[in-house]
Amino acid sequence: MFLLAITCAFVSKTLSGSYMNSMLTQIERQFNIPTSLVGFINGSFEIECTNEVKSLMWVYVLVGNIVRGMGETPILPLGISYIEDFAKSENSPLYIGLIETGATIGPLIGLLLASFCANVYVDTGSVNTDDLTITPTDTRWVGAWWFGFLICAGVNVLTAIPFFFLPKTLPKEGLENNADIIKNENEDKQREEVKKEKYGITKDFLPFMKSLSCNPIYMLFILVSVIQFNAFVNMISFMPKYLEQQYGISSSDAIFLMGIYNLPPICIGYIIGGLIMKKFKITVKQAAHIGCWLSLLEYLLYFLSFLMTCENSSVVGINTSYEGIPQDLYMENNIFADCNVDCNCPSKIWDPVCGNNGLSYLSACLAGCETSTGMGINMVFQNCSCIQTSGNSSAVLGLCDKGPDCSMMLQYFLILSAMSSFIYSLAAIPGYMVLLRCMKSEEKSLGVGLHTFCTRVFAGIPAPIYFGALMDSTCLHWGTLKCGESGACRIYDSTTFRYIYLGLPAALRGSSFVPALIILILLRKCHLPGENASSGTELIETKVKGKENECKDIYQKSTVLKDDELKIKL
Secondary structure, X not given: OHHHHHHHHHHHHHHHHHHHHHOHHHHHHHOOOOHHHHHHHHHXXXXXXXXXXXXXXHHHHHHHHHHHHHHHOOHHHHHHHHHHHHOXXXXXXXXHHHXXXXXXXXXXXXXXXXXXXXXXXXXXXXXXXXXXXXXXXXXXXXEOHHHHHHHHHHHHHHHHHHHHHOOOOOOOXXXXXXXXXXXXXXHHHHHHHHHHHHHOOHHHHHHHHHHHHOOHHHHHHHHHHHHHHHHHHHHHHXXXXXXXXXXXXXXXXXXXXXXXXXXXXXXXXXXHHHHHHHHOOOOHHHHHHHHHHHHHHHHHHHHHHHHOOOOOOOEEOOOEOOOOXXXXXXXXXXXXXXOOOOOOOOOXXXXXXXXXXXXXXXXXXXXXXXXXXXXXXXXXXXXOOOOOOOOOOEEEEOOOOOOHHHHHHHHHHHHHHHHHHXXXXXXXXXXXXXXXXXXOHHHHHHHHHHHHHHHHHHHHOHHHHHHHHHHHOOXXXXXXXXOOOEEEEEEXXXXXXXXXXXXXXHHHHHHHHHHHHHHHHHHHHOOOHHHHHHHHHHHHHHHHHHHHHHHHHHHHHHHHHHHHHHHHHO
16 A cells, blocks of 8 residues: 555656656746746756746746655655565565656656647637647747646645555564564664654764765765766756757657657566566676666667757758858858848847748748738748749748658657667666665665755756756747847757757766776675665564474473373372
């Protein structure tokens, strides 16, 4: 029952987290803020323009994310250490694998929910959507991000209820029916509680901290986790934006594909990893090697994603001249030409159209279009003087498609991503067992909590902020607030964006293998506290059997004595 309750808690926790990450692009567009500020909002989960009426409304999202982080903080360290303490040693990897599977089902549901919400216009119900001139593929589109938060809040409340009906503690698995052992354990716990009341909680804190800080394997594992978490936080948080910019798909489709291709392989990998640990009774040292070499294999496959690329969208006035010739991205943009100089077009505008010459323009005005037919998203602009083509020059709303070759590259990228997710998740459970069993049993709760604290403070907070700032540096055209200041980015240099999105995590992950190899070397020479854990239950069971045999001997002796006494009396 506890395993079911904690798994549901993980589903709820990761549902909210994945939904939040998936809606970052929508929040960026809703409040017209740069990616670096969106990264700050995302990082707020880990801690404690003034002319615009709604300019500071994003603070509500920030505060809500902080509160969510406070509520979810105890679930991981205390839940995992509780399972490790009360389950049989050979069963705990499987149980943790099931919990991690739940932690993957949550994001799958969250991404599907986010995909649905991103496809619904943010002000649906208060505006006539038939009058809209933008579609979900437009970078100005804002999905109904607020709707999913209401669902996530309800799920969080429901998953908290079962914990009120669970006992304060559980007997060690396999010894539930032995009254003597339960009685001894209860007496030991009572003595520990009295000791805590007498000396206070701080008496053991400093010695445990000293012991953990002097544990080289534990400290190196934290270093590996912080480096790799920096890479994965960035990749997961900004993957929908990457798929949008690189392959020209809508935010809704990007979120949906991310969930369908990545999360089921992760679920399978977690379960198989836990089953392998249970079936073959993998030792800590073997688990470390499995985790390290599988991660290295996945890392090498990762470099194939650099080959699955698409060209920049050709936008006249930004990266292409009006003659259709690509121009230097770093030169000053020339958005005006002889064909539109008399049109009095606003210079700071993003209302893109696709000409029938295959080039995109910042607006129908800048394309020199004179007339239009149709309404809403079906509007067609005609007699466009800047569109050089034989016959009638016309344009439709939105950027031009990137073509079938780009769609094929997207499929290759998603398949590779699915393979990588499976291999990495297969290594996750063995790696996590190294963390749990390189500590003494009494240090596990503090050790797992400190590990979570370090990954959040040194990766969860800074990573989205500096990664978002780097992405902002690749922006080619910024949206404009009513007061004239820059808002959210409308289009990026997809080539530079790709180098940052794929290259920085590759560099971070590559550096993490140095401390990982040092851990393997140290494991050859040292004896871990958790290595005896596998025999812990067996030792207790042996003691129980010994006591039972002792009782049998006493009973047999007493029977013999009674027989002798009876003979004497006779």
